[in-house]
Amino acid sequence: MIQNKLSFHQSSASLEIIGLPDYSNNENKDQISIISQWKLSIVDKPLIEGKIEHLGPIMDAFYIYSNLLIKNDSPIYESKLIDIKADNLHLHNIVLKSSKPNVNPLNIKIGNTSLSDTINCFDQLTESSKVRIKKTVVSNYIAKKGSFSLNNKVKFLHFIMPPFIAIISLILCSSTFIYFYNPVEDKEKNELINPE
Amino acid sequence: MLETIDLNGIQSLYALSNKLNLNNVLPNKVAIWKLRNNNPLRKSYVINNIKLNEFDALIRITVEMSKFLYPYIREILKSKEDIEENSVIWNDFNNRFIELIKERFNVDSIRVKKLLNKAENDEIIIKSLLILSFCISNQGYQKLKNFLYDF
Numbered sequence: 001m002i003q004n005k006l007s008f009h010q011s012s013a014s015l016e017i018i019g020l021p022d023y024s025n026n027e028n029k030d031q032i033s034i035i036s037q038w039k040l041s042i043v044d045k046p047l048i049e050g051k052i053e054h055l056g057p058i059m060d061a062f063y064i065y066s067n068l069l070i071k072n073d074s075p076i077y078e079s080k081l082i083d084i085k086a087d088n089l090h091l092h093n094i095v096l097k098s099s100k101p102n103v104n105p106l107n108i109k110i111g112n113t114s115l116s117d118t119i120n121c122f123d124q125l126t127e128s129s130k131v132r133i134k135k136t137v138v139s140n141y142i143a144k145k146g147s148f149s150l151n152n153k154v155k156f157l158h159f160i161m162p163p164f165i166a167i168i169s170l171i172l173c174s175s176t177f178i179y180f181y182n183p184v185e186d187k188e189k190n191e192l193i194n195p196e
Numbered sequence: 197m198l199e200t201i202d203l204n205g206i207q208s209l210y211a212l213s214n215k216l217n218l219n220n221v222l223p224n225k226v227a228i229w230k231l232r233n234n235n236p237l238r239k240s241y242v243i244n245n246i247k248l249n250e251f252d253a254l255i256r257i258t259v260e261m262s263k264f265l266y267p268y269i270r271e272i273l274k275s276k277e278d279i280e281e282n283s284v285i286w287n288d289f290n291n292r293f294i295e296l297i298k299e300r301f302n303v304d305s306i307r308v309k310k311l312l313n314k315a316e317n318d319e320i321i322i323k324s325l326l327i328l329s330f331c332i333s334n335q336g337y338q339k340l341k342n343f344l345y346d347f
Binding site for chain 1: 267270273274276277317319322323325326327329330332333334343346347
């Protein structure tokens, strides 16, 4: 059976998806639902390829790493299949670990441009109506970030805590004044003792 | 950042707002200018209480503009990667960025001074360009919104 092939390109990166439509689901001939193979090529870098079970974790790794890159000074993503670490602000070190025994990990260094090109290729894949891939951690990860997260609660606490502490300390300070000497009261007492 | 790349930035922003049918939110250039003045680092900072639909409109325009300017964004990032071989693009971009900041921002602010310092502004420029380059897909609007919420 002839397999379908779909390619997604963005400048220096291109992603190729090979697979078949799910005829049991009455899908079109040009659809891909059963992915048998994928290939990611980045200019001047070795070809990265694998099976469907590798595609999801690798996409997740790139998406999560890109988020960490924006937020952290030294982003690191580590998993059984792939490690991504920033060497500096412009260079990212990718280590791909083979699931086959006795195969050395593949080290690739890519720049910011290749990283953004690769992420845009993955974006095109997730948005494509012709390829159906199971929703992975990526979508959950993005959705969670959009909601009212723990981070927002921390920010809310930061906002409410200073005035709260200020009011409490004001009450504590003012309550100590109850025990201080009150000259008006003393004068009244003296008047009662010496009515003249 | 986008205006540093596009010399005719305000005109492009307005043209894109028309293209995206955002005329009811941003009817003219003055409305866009007013929204931009919500930035506390600007010389002409005014508190306008930005509305949710205005915030959304600005994100949509930014994403659309990033799509058009992606080749340039990429070139700038690339020139910084190969700074020894090709420093011209990065230096031109950084100089123009500093010029724009000096012209429009409150230079007495410590945060603005950091932006003006060439030794320190690399990180903020690269991260801003990366955010824009990650948001050029159709999901870019949601992605940029998430990045901004996390900032």
